[in-house]
Amino acid sequence: MKTILEIEDLTVHFPINIGTVRAVEGVNLTMEQGEVMGLVGESGCGKSTLGFSILRLLRPPGNIVSGRILYHGQDIVQMSERELLSLRGSKIAMIFQDPLTSLNPLFRIDDQFIETLLTHEKAMDRDGAFGRAERMLESLGISPERLLEYPHQMSGGMRQRIMIGMGLILNPDLLIADEPTTSLDVIVEAQFLDLLNDLRKQYGLTILLITHNLGVVAQLADRIAVMYGGTIAEVGQAGAIFESPLHPYTRGLLASIPNIKLDQLKLTTMPGSPPDLVNPPSGCVFHPRCPRAMEVCRHERPEGYSKDGRLVTCWLYG
Amino acid sequence: MRFSPAEAMALALSQFMGLGRKYGVEWWILVAGALVVLAIVFMALFSGVIAPFSPYDQSAGPQLAPPGGKHLMGTDNLQRDVWSRIIYGSQTILRVAVLAAIISSFFGIILGLISGFSGGIFDRILSLIMDSVYSFPGLILAIAFAAMLGPGVINITLAVAVIYIPTYFRLVRGQTLSIKEELYVEAARAIGASGSTILWQYIFPNVIATTVVVFTLNVADAIMIEAALTYLGLGLPPIIVDWGMDLAMGKKFLPSGQWWLITFPGAMISLLALGFTMLGEGLAEILNPRLLER
Numbered sequence: 170m171k172t173i174l175e176i177e178d179l180t181v182h183f184p185i186n187i188g189t190v191r192a193v194e195g196v197n198l199t200m201e202q203g204e205v206m207g208l209v210g211e212s213g214c215g216k217s218t219l220g221f222s223i224l225r226l227l228r229p230p231g232n233i234v235s236g237r238i239l240y241h242g243q244d245i246v247q248m249s250e251r252e253l254l255s256l257r258g259s260k261i262a263m264i265f266q267d268p269l270t271s272l273n274p275l276f277r278i279d280d281q282f283i284e285t286l287l288t289h290e291k292a293m294d295r296d297g298a299f300g301r302a303e304r305m306l307e308s309l310g311i312s313p314e315r316l317l318e319y320p321h322q323m324s325g326g327m328r329q330r331i332m333i334g335m336g337l338i339l340n341p342d343l344l345i346a347d348e349p350t351t352s353l354d355v356i357v358e359a360q361f362l363d364l365l366n367d368l369r370k371q372y373g374l375t376i377l378l379i380t381h382n383l384g385v386v387a388q389l390a391d392r393i394a395v396m397y398g399g400t401i402a403e404v405g406q407a408g409a410i411f412e413s414p415l416h417p418y419t420r421g422l423l424a425s426i427p428n429i430k431l432d433q434l435k436l437t438t439m440p441g442s443p444p445d446l447v448n449p450p451s452g453c454v455f456h457p458r459c460p461r462a463m464e465v466c467r468h469e470r471p472e473g474y475s476k477d478g479r480l481v482t483c484w485l486y487g
Numbered sequence: 488m489r490f491s492p493a494e495a496m497a498l499a500l501s502q503f504m505g506l507g508r509k510y511g512v513e514w515w516i517l518v519a520g521a522l523v524v525l526a527i528v529f530m531a532l533f534s535g536v537i538a539p540f541s542p543y544d545q546s547a548g549p550q551l552a553p554p555g556g557k558h559l560m561g562t563d564n565l566q567r568d569v570w571s572r573i574i575y576g577s578q579t580i581l582r583v584a585v586l587a588a589i590i591s592s593f594f595g596i597i598l599g600l601i602s603g604f605s606g607g608i609f610d611r612i613l614s615l616i617m618d619s620v621y622s623f624p625g626l627i628l629a630i631a632f633a634a635m636l637g638p639g640v641i642n643i644t645l646a647v648a649v650i651y652i653p654t655y656f657r658l659v660r661g662q663t664l665s666i667k668e669e670l671y672v673e674a675a676r677a678i679g680a681s682g683s684t685i686l687w688q689y690i691f692p693n694v695i696a697t698t699v700v701v702f703t704l705n706v707a708d709a710i711m712i713e714a715a716l717t718y719l720g721l722g723l724p725p726i727i728v729d730w731g732m733d734l735a736m737g738k739k740f741l742p743s744g745q746w747w748l749i750t751f752p753g754a755m756i757s758l759l760a761l762g763f764t765m766l767g768e769g770l771a772e773i774l775n776p777r778l779l780e781r
Contacts, residue, residue, distance in 0.1 A: 270669055
């Protein structure tokens with residue numbers, strides 16, 4: 170398998186008036202061609218920031234302090250603004266959480282597709298672009314006639330499909346999906362995940378699926394990366410992680426999924442709350458909440474250790 | 488399908504009435520405003536055809552003749568026909584007010600877009616300048632500019648234009664700031680749209696709709712400012728026919744009973760300003776999509 174994306178020691182900070190938010194701190198992550206990587210974690214753990222960094226779409230004051238993001242061996246961190254414009258959309262695409270506001274409300278769907286195609290592909294003419302858009306809508310399961318409609322004439326699920334169509338129209342090989350199903354109801358969510366799975370096979374897509382919903386990850390992801398407090402806690406095959414989580418945080422996360430088969434009186438929860446990323450705890454960021462914290466956890470930051478083909482950032486395995 | 492002219496007229500009329508039923512009273516306010524404005528624009532365009540006398544003709548009739556007979560609105564102390572002067576005067580006031588609104592909207596919109604979009608120190612400085620201009624009463628500022636620039640049609644237009652730039656600037660900057668945070672702008676960035684594409688394809692079309700209403704209301708306001716400046720003798724050389732100046736000249740004759748010299752120019756200024764205000768208010772109500780759903 171070929172490596173498509175290699176994130177090496179990436180650190181992203183947001184300097185604000187009360188200090189520096191260490192949103193992403195020394196993250197390493199590798200994605201292989203054609204796989205779906207689920208990036209999970211609580212709100213504010215840095216998973217979306219990581220996604221935005223890959224396209225260099227961080228909002229000021231967010232900036233990449235150090236590290237490399239290698240896409241097919243090219244470092245995105247060093248790219249010029251011009252190189253980024255041709256990278257975004259045609260090589261790496263991103264879709265967002267809220268389909269209801271992700272399309273320009275003033276233009277018809279066909280115009281939005283055509284505009285995107287014409288700006289990126291110099292040889293394309295309007296008719297050719299319209300044909301491409303028609304075929305894209307068909308593969309999304311939407312009647313091509315609806316190209317002539319405005320975004321407000323479509324349902325939320327349909328708009329989310331159009332959104333992903335806009336992302337894929339330029340044939341990118343990497344798709345970053347930032348909580349793509351959060352605002353959809355469960356039925357539409359299931360349909361959307363099926364579609365994503367089909368498109369992945371059809372277009373040979375590699376997908377980085379950012380979500381806090383473990384159910385979504387379980388359905389789609391080949392591998393899972395669990396983030397906590399701006400760092401990667403654990404990376405491994407999806408099945409293995411669900412079956413036997415190694416990192417105490419992953420264990421807590423999985424244990425807190427309610428199980429309908431068990432006769433539980435109370436939901437299992439993890440004590441404590443996510444760390445303050447302006448003043449993160451010393452040593453391992455998880456140690457204040459960790460049931461198995463040791464003396465070393467308080468003082469020294471663990472590195473990633475290999476264990477059973479997985480990468481775990483925890484002193485238990487060091 | 489082909490229609491005879493009569494059928495086409497009937498169809499157009501029924502559509503027109505239909506719009507009236509759909510939008511209610513706002514539609515009739517809009518229509519009334521549009522009619523007043525169109526009538527005065529027509530007056531300005533075809534002054535030479537409509538006016539019975541030259542506005543400068545000092546032998547049009549007897550001195551200070553009351554309205555009636557040959558002189559619809561009477562004559563002034565220099566034996567000129569007031570109605571003809573009203574007709575020619577519409578050219579001056581429309582030209583100044585509309586041109587001033589165009590100039591100020593152009594600069595206000597462009598600066599507002601750039602300032603809101605780029606942000607940073609440029610935005611801060613420009614906002615500070617605009618806010619300080621905005622904090623002056625419009626007329627006082629216009630008087631200052633007019634006094635500085637001296638008389639002339641172009642100069643008075645600029646003096647009036649300057650005071651409205653902050654109105655557009657603030658409106659457009661605010662809209663730009665909120666639209667650039669919209670998810671569809673973020674999504675456009677994610678598929679590789681450049682800064683200028685985002686500004687012109689995404690932000691500009693969303694912003695421009697709101698300025699249309701402000702534009703018509705500004706013309707109404709500019710009419711009052713123009714008339715006030717020329718009434719004070721600051722705007723134009725006396726050779727130019729202008730309602731505000733006729734008003735100033737006519738006021739001397741009011742105590743001696745020659746009311747028509749001041750009444751007609753004053754009424755025309757009010758009527759034109761009212762026409763544009765009604766047009767603007769009507770547009771504001773009809774363009775507001777929330778009201779469309781009634």
